[in-house]
Amino acid sequence: MRVIETRIPNVFILEVDGRKFLVTRSEYPPHYGERKFNGFKEWRLSRSKLGVLVERGIKIKIERDWKILYLGAASGTTVSHLADIADRGVIYAVEYAPRPFIGLLRLARERKNVIPLLRNAELPESYNGIVERVDLIYQDIAQKNQIEIFEENARFFLRDGGYGIIMVKAKSMDSTADPRKIYSEVMERLENNFRIINSVDLEPYHKDHIAIEVGYR
Numbered sequence: 001m002r003v004i005e006t007r008i009p010n011v012f013i014l015e016v017d018g019r020k021f022l023v024t025r026s027e028y029p030p031h032y033g034e035r036k037f038n039g040f041k042e043w044r045l046s047r048s049k050l051g052v053l054v055e056r057g058i059k060i061k062i063e064r065d066w067k068i069l070y071l072g073a074a075s076g077t078t079v080s081h082l083a084d085i086a087d088r089g090v091i092y093a094v095e096y097a098p099r100p101f102i103g104l105l106r107l108a109r110e111r112k113n114v115i116p117l118l119r120n121a122e123l124p125e126s127y128n129g130i131v132e133r134v135d136l137i138y139q140d141i142a143q144k145n146q147i148e149i150f151e152e153n154a155r156f157f158l159r160d161g162g163y164g165i166i167m168v169k170a171k172s173m174d175s176t177a178d179p180r181k182i183y184s185e186v187m188e189r190l191e192n193n194f195r196i197i198n199s200v201d202l203e204p205y206h207k208d209h210i211a212i213e214v215g216y217r
């Protein structure tokens with residue numbers, strides 16, 4: 001087994017029997033059926049858009065001690081890997097659907113750095129006082145008004161100079177329009193309050209999705 005470092009802490013490429021796997025260093029049990037290797041867990045790209053960004057070597061930045069607000073945590077698939085990366089930090093994980101939230105609770109029981117919040121991301125005031133100023137807001141909610149939701153959460157919680165990663169699903173914004181038109185409208189709107197750092201197509205793992213990285217002021 002060969003272990004290759006990446007630019008992100010606690011994230012590696014493993015070579016096992018001639019196959020390569022993106023993995024996070026983790027002593028915890030599998031959370032969503034991913035493979036476990038001696039001290040590492042497979043990061044399945046078909047299940048996690050952030051995994052695709054990391055695997056493509058995009059220059060995203062996440063530090064071990066970061067505070068992160070995660071909007072649209074679902075059952076915690078991607079949160080489980082972020083919790084491995086930010087092992088000295090904290091992840092405030094917001095999800096409003098009770099069913100996936102059960103999985104997120106299961107994750108939070110084994111991880112000290114995951115704080116699950118059964119809340120609507122449209123109402124950041126409902127978790128103000130629990131969530132502090134964060135270094136990163138990660139959003140994956142596939143909603144028509146998701147940029148407005150991101151802006152509002154940034155206003156409440158993102159520190160000056162903070163960083164955002166936004167997953168945009170074209171079909172959720174408009175099921176008939178050309179995805180490229182939607183992406184350029186989204187970027188234009190984001191430019192009112194943020195600096196666009198990068199945008200990355202997530203095909204073929206996630207159809208009609210892009211990831212946008214932004215800086216705050």
Ligand SMILES: C[S@@+](CC[C@H](N)C(=O)[O-])C[C@H]1O[C@@H](n2cnc3c(N)ncnc32)[C@H](O)[C@@H]1O
Binds near residue numbers: 076096121143
């Ligand atoms: C694509 S899934 C997220 C997958 C997850 N990010 C991952 O990689 O493991 C989108 C999630 O966002 C949640 N969601 C959508 N709108 C929301 C809102 N306004 N507040 C909180 N959660 C929301 C949905 O219930 C769903 O679980």
